[in-house]
Amino acid sequence: MITILDQDFSQLNQFLSERTFSKIFILVDENTHEYCLPILLGNLETETAIEILEVEPGEEMKNIQTANQLWEILTEMQADRKALMINLGGGVITDMGGFVASTYKRGIQFINIPTTLLSICDASIGGKTGIDLMNYKNMVGTFAFPEQIFAYPRFLDTLPAKELKSGFAEMLKHGLIADKKHWDDLILLQHLDAVGIEPYIKQSMEIKQEVVHGDFHEKNVRKTLNFGHTIGHAIESLCLSTGNLILHGEAVAMGMICEAHLSYLEGLISEEDSELIIEQIARYFCYIDITDFKEEDIFSLLLNDKKNADAKINFSLLNGIGSCVFDQQCTTENIQKSLNYYKKLSGF
């Protein structure tokens, strides 16, 4: 369930008063500890004991070592099966916190309070948890739903503009794969700020939730959410491994450009539509320099994408603006062409 929180967090307080938890563990990183936790604690009304778990910020901390530390702390603090974990942060916190909660003592309850636009519109919804392994994103994880998702758009005011852009990529994706009107609304925005984006947040969250609801275990329609993510994830992994810490949304924007072009190459959309899409995406996002990445490394990562089976690379591609098909196996030649198209476009 998705709830947009009032100024006084009344819906969260109501949730806590209706349930009995033995203890509340709030997972934060250094940033949300400083900027978001005081707001949360200032509004929280509960008799239940609260413990704060802090991890260092950043995708590179979303690994098994950090998960292991969190399991150990929960054990030391004698967290029982009636404990609640509150994941207060971006996607790293909601992914990892969800993974730790869903596996500690085979699962305790957790809620997500996403603090970035990316986690509000994407990571916090859909019941996917995970940690990275050997530079592969979310290689280890579970399907586990938070009890609730509480979004508090005012947290966005604390974010750098870059972070807003990053989440905006997923919102654009939601429009492209499932809702032309949402796409049309979004591309009218001249520049990105929290106030401009806020009216469209709930709509975007609901598009994602509806897609997920129809296919929890990603057997069919949920795969459409992977549009832009096949190539995007590979490039994100390569950047991560070379220490170039790009944002997830930047990688997704790059992936959407390649895969919109790929949709055209595979004959699914017109050249005109693909160029229109690419032009709009490029308006909001800088290009990533991928010239140093070896093609074989990119293909190795593409092959190891979680979405694949039988050693084939599966794409989710657009067959219209607001419409997406999944399990599309493209020719190596077309994949190469789409990468070269991006390189040319980016001008690096």
Place this chain on the structure above:
Amino acid sequence: MITILDQDFSQLNQFLSERTFSKIFILVDENTHEYCLPILLGNLETETAIEILEVEPGEEMKNIQTANQLWEILTEMQADRKALMINLGGGVITDMGGFVASTYKRGIQFINIPTTLLSICDASIGGKTGIDLMNYKNMVGTFAFPEQIFAYPRFLDTLPAKELKSGFAEMLKHGLIADKKHWDDLILLQHLDAVGIEPYIKQSMEIKQEVVHGDFHEKNVRKTLNFGHTIGHAIESLCLSTGNLILHGEAVAMGMICEAHLSYLEGLISEEDSELIIEQIARYFCYIDITDFKEEDIFSLLLNDKKNADAKINFSLLNGIGSCVFDQQCTTENIQKSLNYYKKLSGF
């Protein structure tokens, strides 16, 4: 689904022929590699590529480091979501293999081929996976069902008698908590060997499966399977931490003795019944020396048992032979008495 395998593994071969797997990973330890894998491979008929994953044997290897190595190997071998994991071994292999499979890429399919009496009658059934953490058993894990469980009783011929005894403890438990006839059948056995036990294996597996089926997430009746395990697990953890590697079944036998006595102290069964039960259990199992363990350490472990909530210790206790009640909170005094009763009985 539980299947007792024919001599030629025909049911397993049929299972594999009816599904499409991209690759088969067989998880073994050094022992099952030597004694069981040749039998399995000699009978396996499949075109699908097979990889063998070997870990060192023993409960002390069932930890996050080993799980991490397995995730890394699966990643390096580019296992995709259509890969199958076959867990060939005792409870350590089925618990850990199930955990790794159920979290790798958020879950690949797995089957269990348990090779010890303990894993045949207990660990391989019920959809609980896990690894140990900080001397706590199965502190991290998932609820995840194997696609099927294939039991091959001839594997028991390869086991030391001690291992048979260990699994026999769980069979006795199944009788005690749910089926008086099963208990009556079992205690007629004069000495334990594979041939004598074999006729009762399927019955014991089905008792467990039926209990689990009624309560997958352990909200109620499944808790009865924890009879003997509250104190048993605590003692097992303490032994593990001091390097005294007792078998799980030995700890359970100890726990059942304490908790049968506790059932009497709490007024749930007659002294006569509790003594009859204890006498029969003691016929098959040696006593464990618990005199060196501090009471506070035992209670600290009891408090951190996964079954607890609200800082209370929950027991599953007998209210008859073949009948069990759960969520029983006992007085500290009675718990102490039951431990002292065991110490006295054991004569250490």
